[in-house]
Amino acid sequence: MNQYKWSPYIEKIKIDEKKTCIYSYITNKQIIVSSNDASRGTIYLDSKKARLLIDNGFICKTEDDPYIVFMNQRDLERYSSSILDVVLHLNYDCNLACPYCYQNSLPKTITMSEQVIHNVIDNLNIMIKDHNSSKLFLTLIGGEPTLHFGIVEILFKSMKSIKIPISGEVVTNGTLLSDGYVEQCLKLGIDTFDITLDGTKETHDKLRIHRDGSGSFDEIINNILNIQNKYNDANLTINYNLSKQTAENVETFCEYLQKIGYTGQLSFSLIFEPPESDYKGAFQNHDNIWRIANSTAAKYNFNNAPFYRTPHLFCPMYNKSSYFIDPQGFIWSCINGIGKSHYYQGPINSQNDWHQMTIRARRLETLNTPRQICKYCKFLPVCTGCCSYLNEEKHFHCLRGLYQNNEVPLLKKQILESITEQRKRGQDA
Amino acid sequence: MSFKSTKQKYKSKYVFRVCFKGEDYLVNKMLDYSELDNNSFDEPFYFRSTLDELALYRYYFKKKYCTWQSPILNVRSKADENIILNYVAENNIFHSIQIVYSNDTLYEHDIFHIDNKMINLVRHKTFKIYTDENTFTNGQIPQLYYNSLNSIGLGLISPINRSISDSTVRFKMEIHQQILNKINWINSFTVD
Numbered sequence: 236m237n238q239y240k241w242s243p244y245i246e247k248i249k250i251d252e253k254k255t256c257i258y259s260y261i262t263n264k265q266i267i268v269s270s271n272d273a274s275r276g277t278i279y280l281d282s283k284k285a286r287l288l289i290d291n292g293f294i295c296k297t298e299d300d301p302y303i304v305f306m307n308q309r310d311l312e313r314y315s316s317s318i319l320d321v322v323l324h325l326n327y328d329c330n331l332a333c334p335y336c337y338q339n340s341l342p343k344t345i346t347m348s349e350q351v352i353h354n355v356i357d358n359l360n361i362m363i364k365d366h367n368s369s370k371l372f373l374t375l376i377g378g379e380p381t382l383h384f385g386i387v388e389i390l391f392k393s394m395k396s397i398k399i400p401i402s403g404e405v406v407t408n409g410t411l412l413s414d415g416y417v418e419q420c421l422k423l424g425i426d427t428f429d430i431t432l433d434g435t436k437e438t439h440d441k442l443r444i445h446r447d448g449s450g451s452f453d454e455i456i457n458n459i460l461n462i463q464n465k466y467n468d469a470n471l472t473i474n475y476n477l478s479k480q481t482a483e484n485v486e487t488f489c490e491y492l493q494k495i496g497y498t499g500q501l502s503f504s505l506i507f508e509p510p511e512s513d514y515k516g517a518f519q520n521h522d523n524i525w526r527i528a529n530s531t532a533a534k535y536n537f538n539n540a541p542f543y544r545t546p547h548l549f550c551p552m553y554n555k556s557s558y559f560i561d562p563q564g565f566i567w568s569c570i571n572g573i574g575k576s577h578y579y580q581g582p583i584n585s586q587n588d589w590h591q592m593t594i595r596a597r598r599l600e601t602l603n604t605p606r607q608i609c610k611y612c613k614f615l616p617v618c619t620g621c622c623s624y625l626n627e628e629k630h631f632h633c634l635r636g637l638y639q640n641n642e643v644p645l646l647k648k649q650i651l652e653s654i655t656e657q658r659k660r661g662q663d664a
Numbered sequence: 665m666s667f668k669s670t671k672q673k674y675k676s677k678y679v680f681r682v683c684f685k686g687e688d689y690l691v692n693k694m695l696d697y698s699e700l701d702n703n704s705f706d707e708p709f710y711f712r713s714t715l716d717e718l719a720l721y722r723y724y725f726k727k728k729y730c731t732w733q734s735p736i737l738n739v740r741s742k743a744d745e746n747i748i749l750n751y752v753a754e755n756n757i758f759h760s761i762q763i764v765y766s767n768d769t770l771y772e773h774d775i776f777h778i779d780n781k782m783i784n785l786v787r788h789k790t791f792k793i794y795t796d797e798n799t800f801t802n803g804q805i806p807q808l809y810y811n812s813l814n815s816i817g818l819g820l821i822s823p824i825n826r827s828i829s830d831s832t833v834r835f836k837m838e839i840h841q842q843i844l845n846k847i848n849w850i851n852s853f854t855v856d
Binding site for chain 1: 706707708711715716718719720722723724726727844847848853854
């Protein structure tokens with residue numbers, strides 16, 4: 236029997252006097268142990284059992300530094316080659332003018348040219364070979380990626396040269412989701428449509444406005460219902476922007492979705508204030524508004540997992556196989572950092588030049604180290620030291636309070652409910 | 665974006681010049697890479713800082729040695745150690761084999777094991793990583809799986825499955841440990 240200790244990256248959830256559930260933030264797995272064992276500083280196990288628990292992120296050897304162990308496991312994940320994850324910005328222009336959009340600071344509108352599209356696709360094929368990827372996950376984003384249908388048609392046509400399976404999503408405001416666009420996406424394997432709404436018609440039409448000041452709510456809902464009714468293969472997600480203006484309307488909105496028969500997903504995002512913006516609608520860390528919104532949505536059968544909006548283990552910025560490509564064919568380290576020189580990596584066609592590789596290596600290997608204060612925080616695997624963009628552009632933005640007030644209660648509730656359900660089923664059996 | 669000035673760059677101590685068939689080559693022995701010496705001061709021979717040089721070596725080594733490939737081999741239905749060994753050998757898979765642990769291999773208590781497929785779903789939703797090609801073709805995720813996911817928030821609590829032997833589990837762990845050891849070595853590596 237050897238000595239081990241609990242990893243710091245776990246959540247202990249008391250079930251009753253005798254048993255405690257241990258949830259690992261590293262692997263998202265859970266085990267049930269006796270409350271005595273859960274409260275011990277040192278636990279004794281034979282090496283075979285211990286290896287399983289170490290590998291699943293529950294314990295570590297007493298002499299090991301759990302932070303180093305975690306970072307090594309994280310390296311295994313972020314250097315994985317399986318998926319080539321590409322975020323493709325087709326254009327920087329939009330038919331809406333939302334006050335909190337980070338792209339408001341971009342100096343001009345740009346649309347991807349036909350030449351750049353061919354260049355990007357050729358280089359995606361090189362990346363696939365280089366990374367030995369078995370799948371391409373493609374996110375189409377803008378500006379508004381549905382704005383220039385001609386560009387999308389050229390893109391889809393040239394993507395036929397990609398020989399590995401493709402899946403992906405379109406992040407859109409939903410105003411221009413025509414049948415033709417949806418059909419093209421589905422043919423290619425891009426089957427998820429992530430549509431952003433700012434609450435009910437009343438608030439949405441004040442925030443997500445056309446250039447002429449008119450609202451966009453009705454046309455978006457029409458498009459959503461059209462896709463839902465016509466295309467069974469399409470996965471719809473409404474992304475509800477939570478801000479000071481929209482938070483009060485979650486229940487009304489859920490009632491409305493139920494009334495119109497919406498059957499897709501409903502997720503929530505907390506808006507952050509872009510560094511250059513005057514927008515002041517974002518909530519502060521200690522607010523529990525995200526939990527309230529998700530609990531409200533759950534009453535209407537729109538269920539979400541805890542931590543579903545946070546990157547697991549690392550931000551894509553630190554993933555070997557993640558690329559953010561702008562409409563001019565340049566690679567950037569961060570989706571929000573596009574246009575800022577320290578996030579610039581270089582043109583896509585020189586991705587394997589040593590100079591560009593060094594820039595990428597610098598981002599992946601020296602700029603990803605969490606602060607001292609974060610190293611043993613239990614949330615490190617889900618928070619990853621907080622958004623590097625916000626850390627670098629604004630100030631260190633600890634999410635601990637946010638998680639403690641929002642995600643953890645949701646996690647506890649769901650785990651306890653599942654255990655009750657299991658026990659009930661066991662009794663029935 | 666590039667830094668061409670010699671003042672801003674230094675020559676790596678791992679770089680040396682060789683003459684081959686009358687031509688001068690620069691060699692970076694850490695990367696096992698050589699180029700004709702054309703008097704440029706670029707990477708991977710000249711660097712802006714030791715941090716850059718170290719970052720490049722770590723990136724290079726991790727990319728080379730610390731990766732594994734998917735798709736995942738689902739061993740539940742065809743759990744045979746030889747199949748797994750062959751597959752691993754042929755495809756350099758070190759980590760992504762789906763294994764469902766049997767209950768008795770774990771620490772004397774009930775196990776709530778969340779099926780890896782479900783974790784993949786969570787990761788797909790949160791991080792857009794998507795690894796199980798057997799179950800979800802063409803990127804489609806059946807509503808059934810969403811429902812299962814939603815039922816407890818994170819995934820299914822899978823039934824105990826004894827279709828894989830302990831030796832295979834151990835094998836996977838050993839391979840995993842070898843890679844972790846390699847990462848340890850790379851992470852402890854310094855330029856100076």
